[in-house]
Amino acid sequence: MGAPFDFAPERPEHIESILNGLDRYNPETTAVFQDYVMQQCENQTYDCFANLALLKLYQFNPHLKQDETVTNILVKALTVFPSPDFSLCLSLLPSHTLNPLPTSSHTPAAGDLSEAVQKLNELKNLLEGADYTQFWATLDSDDLYADLVADVSGFEELMRVRIAATVSQAVREVERSILESWLNCQGKEFEHFVGTVCGWNVDGDKIKIPINKDNEAKGTVVRENVKFDQFSRIVRRAYEQPA
Amino acid sequence: MDDLDRVSSIGGSQDIHAQLQAAATPLEFQATLETKFQSYDNYCNLFHFILNSDGPVELDMPNSSWAWDVIDEFIYQFNSFCGYRQKVALKGDNPEEIQLLRENPNTWGCYSVLNVLYSLIQRSQISEQLLAIKRGEDPKAYAGEYGQRPLYQMLGYFSIVGLLRVHCLLGDFSLALKTLDDIELNKKSMFARVMAAHFTTYYYVGFSYMMMRRYADAIRMFSHILVYVSRTKNFQKNAQYDSITKKNDQMYALIAICVAFHPTRLDDTIHTALREKYGEQFNRLQRGGPDSLPLFEELFRAACPKFINPTPPDFDNPELNVDPVEHHLRIFMDEVKNNMMSPTVKSYLKLYTTMDLKKLAGFLEVDPEKLRCWLLVNKQRNRQIRWSEGGLLAGDVVHSSDLDYAMEGDLIHVAEAKVGRKLVDWYLRNLARTY
Numbered sequence: 214m215g216a217p218f219d220f221a222p223e224r225p226e227h228i229e230s231i232l233n234g235l236d237r238y239n240p241e242t243t244a245v246f247q248d249y250v251m252q253q254c255e256n257q258t259y260d261c262f263a264n265l266a267l268l269k270l271y272q273f274n275p276h277l278k279q280d281e282t283v284t285n286i287l288v289k290a291l292t293v294f295p296s297p298d299f300s301l302c303l304s305l306l307p308s309h310t311l312n313p314l315p316t317s318s319h320t321p322a323a324g325d326l327s328e329a330v331q332k333l334n335e336l337k338n339l340l341e342g343a344d345y346t347q348f349w350a351t352l353d354s355d356d357l358y359a360d361l362v363a364d365v366s367g368f369e370e371l372m373r374v375r376i377a378a379t380v381s382q383a384v385r386e387v388e389r390s391i392l393e394s395w396l397n398c399q400g401k402e403f404e405h406f407v408g409t410v411c412g413w414n415v416d417g418d419k420i421k422i423p424i425n426k427d428n429e430a431k432g433t434v435v436r437e438n439v440k441f442d443q444f445s446r447i448v449r450r451a452y453e454q455p456a
Numbered sequence: 457m458d459d460l461d462r463v464s465s466i467g468g469s470q471d472i473h474a475q476l477q478a479a480a481t482p483l484e485f486q487a488t489l490e491t492k493f494q495s496y497d498n499y500c501n502l503f504h505f506i507l508n509s510d511g512p513v514e515l516d517m518p519n520s521s522w523a524w525d526v527i528d529e530f531i532y533q534f535n536s537f538c539g540y541r542q543k544v545a546l547k548g549d550n551p552e553e554i555q556l557l558r559e560n561p562n563t564w565g566c567y568s569v570l571n572v573l574y575s576l577i578q579r580s581q582i583s584e585q586l587l588a589i590k591r592g593e594d595p596k597a598y599a600g601e602y603g604q605r606p607l608y609q610m611l612g613y614f615s616i617v618g619l620l621r622v623h624c625l626l627g628d629f630s631l632a633l634k635t636l637d638d639i640e641l642n643k644k645s646m647f648a649r650v651m652a653a654h655f656t657t658y659y660y661v662g663f664s665y666m667m668m669r670r671y672a673d674a675i676r677m678f679s680h681i682l683v684y685v686s687r688t689k690n691f692q693k694n695a696q697y698d699s700i701t702k703k704n705d706q707m708y709a710l711i712a713i714c715v716a717f718h719p720t721r722l723d724d725t726i727h728t729a730l731r732e733k734y735g736e737q738f739n740r741l742q743r744g745g746p747d748s749l750p751l752f753e754e755l756f757r758a759a760c761p762k763f764i765n766p767t768p769p770d771f772d773n774p775e776l777n778v779d780p781v782e783h784h785l786r787i788f789m790d791e792v793k794n795n796m797m798s799p800t801v802k803s804y805l806k807l808y809t810t811m812d813l814k815k816l817a818g819f820l821e822v823d824p825e826k827l828r829c830w831l832l833v834n835k836q837r838n839r840q841i842r843w844s845e846g847g848l849l850a851g852d853v854v855h856s857s858d859l860d861y862a863m864e865g866d867l868i869h870v871a872e873a874k875v876g877r878k879l880v881d882w883y884l885r886n887l888a889r890t891y
Contacts, residue, residue, distance in 0.1 A: 215841065217850040218630050218668070235574060238567070262630065269628055273566055275767055295836045297669045300787050304627035304667070308765055308783035309776045334790070341794045343832035346825075383835040385864040391828075419865065427839070427855075430862040432871040437878045447887055 221260035225249075228263050237266045240274045247282050254285055254365045261290065261298045268305040275307070280326045285364050287333045292371040294340045295379065299333075306330060332357060345376050349397035373398070377411050382427040389418045475502055476518055480525035483533060489556055492537055496563050499530055503572050506611070507579055512602045523610035524650045527618045530572070535625060537564040538764035545769035546777040554771050566766035569622065573615040579603070580612025586638040613646050617653055620660050625764050627784060629664040633848040636661065641848075651688075655681060655700050659707060661848065663761065666710060667784075669791065671718035672842045672856055678711040679723050686725050708733050709759035713752065716741040717795060718840070718856055721878075744799035752792045756785055798834040801827075802859055805870050813866040824866075831863060 216222075219232075228249055236242050246267035253259055264286045271278040283306070290299040303311070310330045332355070339348040352358050362368040373396050380387070380395065393399050398406060407413045407420055414421040422428065479502050483495055506513055517523060544553050562568065577583060581603040585595035602608040616639060623632035639645060641661070647653040662677035685704060708726075712734055715722065719742065722730070730738055740748050741755075763780035770776045804816060813831075817824040838860070841851040861870045 215850070215852040217847055218841075219634055219849050238570065265628065265630060269626075269631070272626065273766055297667075300791065301630060301668065303787050304629065304784060306783075307776075308778040308780040311783055311786045312776075312778050338790055338794065341790075341833070341836075343829040343836070379832060379836055382839070383832050383861075383863060385862050385869075387863070388865065391825075427835075428862040430860045430869050430871040432860075433873045434876060435858075435873055436876040437880060439880050443880055443884065447884065 219262040221258075221262065223256075223258045224260050224263065228260070232263060232266055238270070238273065240270060240277060243267065243270050243274070243277050246270065247279065250282055250285055250289075251364075253289060257367050257371065259289055259293060261293070261301070264289065265301060265305060268302055272305050272307075280329070281364070283326065284329050284333065284361050287330065288362050288365045288368065291333065291336060291340065292365070292368065292375060294337065294375060299337045303330070303334070329357070329361060333361065343379070345395040345397075348372075349394075369397075373406060374410065377406075381411070381413075381422050381425060384422055385424065385428050386419055386421050389415070389420055392420050472505075472515070473518070476515070476522065476526075480518075480522055480529055482529060489553055492533070492540075493560065493563055495533060496537075499533075499572070500568070503575070506607075507575050512605055512608060515607055517607055517610065521650045521652070523607070524614045524647075524653045527573075527611065527614040528652065528656070531569070531618050531621055534564050534569050534622075535762055535764055538766065539762055542765055542769050542777050542779065545771050546774055546779070548771070548774035557768065558771060561768045566622075566626070570619075573618050573622065576608075576611045576615040577619075580608040582609065582612035582616065583638050585609070586613075590638075590640065610646075614653060617647055617657050620664075621656065621761075624660045624664055625761055626766055627763060627780070629667045630849060632660060632664045633668075637847045652700060655685070655703060659703055660761070662707065662710065665848075666714055667788070669717075670841055670843075670851065671714040672720070672840055672854075673851070674714045675711060675718065675720055675722070676843075678707045678714070679726055682707055682711070682726050682729075683723050686729070705733070706759035709755040712738050712741055713755055713759075716744070716748075716752075716799075717837075724881075742799060744796045746796065748796060749789070749792065753785065753789060756788055757781065760784065794833060795837055797830045798837060801830050801834055802857075805859060805861055805868065806872070808868075809870050811868045811870065813863070813868055816868070828863070831861070831868070835861070 227245070231237055231242050231245065246263060249260070249263060250267065253264075268283070268286065271283065287299060287302055290302050310327045311334065312327065314327060314331065336348060336351060336358075339345075339351060352362075365371075376395055380392070389403075392407070393403055396403065396406065404415055408415060411422075413423070475498065479499060483491060487495075506515075541557055544550055544557060548554070579602045581598060581600045584598040585603055588595045588598045596604060599609065603612065616635060619635045620632050623629075623635060636657075639647070641657070642648075645654075647657050658677050658681035662674045662681075665671075665674035665677060682704070685700070708730060711722070711726065712730055715730075721727075734741075737751055737755075740751055760781060763784050765777075765780050800820065804819060805811065813827060814824050817827045820827060822830075838855055838857040839853050840856040842854045842856070843851045858873045858875060859870065860873065861868050863869075
């Protein structure tokens with residue numbers, strides 16, 4: 214059975230106990246959660262359920278909100294696309310954050326958070342739309358992005374691994390040039406990543422991905438699963454009303 | 457919370473019965489802010505009395521659905537108060553009301569509402585009782601002196617459903633589902649005794665699943681309750697039934713949305729009802745493409761809960777107080793846009809066993825690289841988490857479409873999962889009819 218959504222393998226005990234108790238609403242635990250987010254950024258671990266608890270504390274206590282922590286949480290959520298985590302985080306942010314920004318006049322109240330969130334949302338849409346080439350181009354296009362992802366260690370590598378995983382689900386063989394642009398790396402670095410990290414075969418200008426459960430695309434016939442219980446009423450009827 | 461510690465004004469026993477009644481009665485539609493404040497104070501007093509007296513209070517519930525009605529009305533008033541406050545701030549044209557709301561930031565505050573619900577759950581030890589039921593033991597042994605009384609037991613139980621609803625209204629969908637960990641969703645559950653509670657639970661669980669993109673699970677929830685309603689509606693011709701008609705329609709809209717994301721064979725009753733209600737719209741949703749976007753938007757707006765912002769709005773910057781419904785709609789529409797080409801792509805692929813990517817791109821009149829993206833997206837969306845056992849948040853990744861494919865260079869290999877004919881349902885229904 215798959216792990217439930219609220220499960221995180223590396224979650225420390227003190228976080229677990231806060232999440233399961235009423236302390237998850239206690240504004241004083243904000244600092245604990247914030248440290249935990251920093252920790253996730255540094256050791257490349259991830260705990261969505263705990264991060265959502267922090268966003269909820271911000272939702273209830275807007276004065277405690279740290280913009281940088283919010284954007285770090287969002288960037289971490291990008292690294293697990295195409296799961297819905299990023300959208301679930303957005304749902305807990307103030308309702309004006311996705312409002313189109315006024316082009317001319319600067320509203321200090323809406324502030325930089327809205328801009329950052331919308332920039333990251335743009336990345337999310339590209340990733341979920343599987344437009345990986347455009348994703349890397351956009352990431353490179355604005356210095357703001359470099360600032361936003363700076364805290365998350367190994368961001369580019371994490372994204373590459375994630376992209377490779379989604380590609381392996383749908384593809385058996387792909388042209389080298391296409392995969393290079395999807396992964397945004399070339400030459401030796403590319404060969405190392407594809408060959409050693411992913412375990413795929415480079416064959417001239419083609420990359421072959423070994424068959425797995427998802428990219429074999431085998432036809433199946435689904436048959437109806439009939440249980441005796443379904444007939445229990447009919448059988449009972451037969452005894453109750455002898456014809 | 458401080459609010460609960462206010463001096464209780466509850467006096468004689470006659471009074472208390474009037475109060476119990478009042479707590480379960482809706483406010484009139486045009487109630488003024490003063491009435492809403494007053495109502496909040498009344499709830500605080502009542503819950504203070506129930507929770508913080510010396511030992512459990514000796515009260516009988518006026519009727520069997522009272523506990524549900526109180527929790528339902530309490531949350532409804534919280535919900536509509538927050539919505540009203542947000543609107544006043546957004547318009548910013550009523551200085552007196554703004555002043556009044558500024559001076560009372562804690563009235564109907566999210567912390568007090570959650571505090572009431574969690575306190576009722578803890579006092580009644582309902583979680584312990586439910587766990588005992590799950591283990592097949594007698595819940596009475598775990599109920600404590602409060603939880604043994606039906607008043608506390610039922611208030612505690614429905615507070616769990618209340619939490620599900622509040623979390624969902626606040627946009628915290630995973631926590632909403634997590635809240636129901638102790639409750640088993642089936643017709644024997646306690647909530648099934650009160651139709652409105654049964655109904656509400658499934659609506660919010662289904663909606664939360666939908667927002668977590670678990671469409672198969674959402675469809676399962678909506679189908680279950682819609683079939684149940686359609687089978688029992690002849691016995692329920694009363695006021696309670698009228699009040700759920702609206703939610704009923706909302707769930708049909710939601711199930712139409714979910715089926716568009718995740719084409720499934722529905723129960724015949726529901727399928728027929730959907731065709732009657734939405735007909736051409738239902739087809740347009742399933743066809744996808746840019747034309748379907750306004751329709752998704754319209755149905756989502758009509759069928760989503762009235763989301764709220766839990767904290768007092770920013771009265772100094774009216775334009776920042778965007779209706780939370782718009783916020784959630786934006787998030788949802790990103791998902792719709794991302795998926796809108798999947799039906800078109802699928803409808804072509806169905807016709808072939810192998811297909812050249814460039815040729816298909818020609819048919820669709822798009823850039824081949826764009827099509828490659830669509831194919832990747834569709835493939836990702838076919839992998840869905842689906843519940844099989846355990847808590848509502850548990851589940852396995854399954855392949856959810858009858859169509860599967862893989863790309864080998866520019867060649868697309870297509871495979872179809874054929875579904876054998878399903879005869880049991882048909883057979884049983886006809887048997888039941890004929891004898």
